[in-house]
Amino acid sequence: MRANGVPFTEIDVEHDDAERDRAVELAGGRKNIPVVVLPGGDVLVEPTNAELANALGLSVA
16 A cells, blocks of 8 residues: 555554454454455455455556
8 A cells, every 4th residue: 555655544453452353343253464444444354465456446566
């Protein structure tokens, strides 16, 4: 996302129990990281670069 200039908020779930619990909840109980919440509310769990680019409407290099 940085490489494409896409603004985002990074949350360190390693040091924030409440945010870690929220990430696990958003991921349907999975503990995979990253959990990406898109502007429309869709959630991607550990997406590939291609999946993330597609969800953001970006081209993959």
